[in-house]
Amino acid sequence: MEIVSVINYKGGVGKTTVTSNLAADLAWNGKSVLILDMDAQASLTFSFMAPDYWDRHIKDTKTIKSWFDCISQGNPTMPLSELRVRPEVVNNFLKSRSRTGCIDLISSHLGLINVDLELATLLGGASPTQTQQKYLKVHGKLREELNALSAEMNYDVVLIDCPPNFNIVTKNALIASDKILIPAKPDYLSTLGIDYLKKSVESLISDFNWYANKDDVHSEASPEFMGVVFTMIQITSGNPISAQQQYISQTKRLGVPVFETMFRENKTIFADAPRNGMPVVLNSYSNNTHSDIVAEIEEFVSEFSDKMEGLA
Ligand SMILES: Nc1ncnc2c1ncn2[C@@H]1O[C@H](COP(=O)(O)OP(=O)(O)OP(=O)(O)O)[C@@H](O)[C@H]1O
Ligand SMILES: [Mg+2]
Numbered sequence: 001m002e003i004v005s006v007i008n009y010k011g012g013v014g015k016t017t018v019t020s021n022l023a024a025d026l027a028w029n030g031k032s033v034l035i036l037d038m039d040a041q042a043s044l045t046f047s048f049m050a051p052d053y054w055d056r057h058i059k060d061t062k063t064i065k066s067w068f069d070c071i072s073q074g075n076p077t078m079p080l081s082e083l084r085v086r087p088e089v090v091n092n093f094l095k096s097r098s099r100t101g102c103i104d105l106i107s108s109h110l111g112l113i114n115v116d117l118e119l120a121t122l123l124g125g126a127s128p129t130q131t132q133q134k135y136l137k138v139h140g141k142l143r144e145e146l147n148a149l150s151a152e153m154n155y156d157v158v159l160i161d162c163p164p165n166f167n168i169v170t171k172n173a174l175i176a177s178d179k180i181l182i183p184a185k186p187d188y189l190s191t192l193g194i195d196y197l198k199k200s201v202e203s204l205i206s207d208f209n210w211y212a213n214k215d216d217v218h219s220e221a222s223p224e225f226m227g228v229v230f231t232m233i234q235i236t237s238g239n240p241i242s243a244q245q246q247y248i249s250q251t252k253r254l255g256v257p258v259f260e261t262m263f264r265e266n267k268t269i270f271a272d273a274p275r276n277g278m279p280v281v282l283n284s285y286s287n288n289t290h291s292d293i294v295a296e297i298e299e300f301v302s303e304f305s306d307k308m309e310g311l312a
Pocket of ligand 2 (some may be wrong): 015016044161
């Protein structure tokens with residue numbers, strides 16, 4: 001079971017769109033996928049589930065917020081497997097096409113925004129040993145529980161849709177991850193942000209490992225940068241426009257791997273998909289542009305799978 005965080009602390013760069021389409025195409029190819037929505041905006045959740053269903057059946061007991069609340073209240077956490085739901089629309093579609101893959105979801109909650117503050121209050125400690133234990137507990141808990149889930153369930157991959165920030169919830173996701181995928185727009189500020197993100201992750205992992213090395217229970221975390229996938233590309237004559245191309249080249253010079261395949265910009269096709277509970281890659285083609293976009297997403301997923309041992 002490979003765990004991948006999809007992150008960029010710039011907002012609106014396509015993290016959720018990449019996560020949902022990646023999950024959908026992997027499931028189409030027969031993989032069992034768990035998606036974990038760690039963003040209080042709950043965009044990934046509502047890309048697969050109607051808000052009124054979430055409100056009636058999920059909100060109070062079956063979101064990642066309930067799980068974090070246990071930690072901040074000092075109670076034992078429920079196993080993550082208890083929080084999973086199987087979104088109907090997409091899974092019925094996969095079944096109807098005789099596909100063996102599936103997508104399970106652990107939902108987010110709009111109240112997750114307050115969880116960080118509560119977790120932060122747990123971090124104060126009277127002695128260095130207490131500080132170490134609290135740091136490891138607050139930052140390493142998701143990692144521990146995903147390890148337990150991996151022993152219990154047969155998922156091929158877990159995709160974590162991170163919020164556009166670097167708070168404790170996000171740090172839990174990064175520490176739990178085997179790989180980190182960075183969707184980004186090719187523009188000036190996003191390119192600056194990638195370098196900063198990379199350094200922040202390296203510093204987080206180094207802090208975590210410093211504490212983990214002093215402790216018998218926790219092992220080191222070592223997530224690997226899978227690379228940047230560029231999104232919202234404007235295409236002219238089959239290539240990104242030159243204003244975007246220069247930022248793509250600049251990112252390659254940062255030493256971060258860059259996916260060859262990119263998500264092109266198309267407001268019409270991408271805007272409506274979440275409302276229907278079906279990512280773009282699984283929708284039937286409305287025109288040639290749509291089929292080109294689907295082909296590009298499939299190519300991206302194939303490149304992604306090649307980079308994951310055991311998933312190709
Ligand atoms: N390739 C694309 N072309 C056009 N619009 C897109 C594309 N990808 C995503 N969008 C749209 O851009 C908006 C932001 O996308 P998305 O929610 O995936 O970004 P995000 O990085 O997850 O945002 P946030 O930081 O708020 O979580 C959405 O309205 C989405 O429909
Ligand atoms: Mg998002």
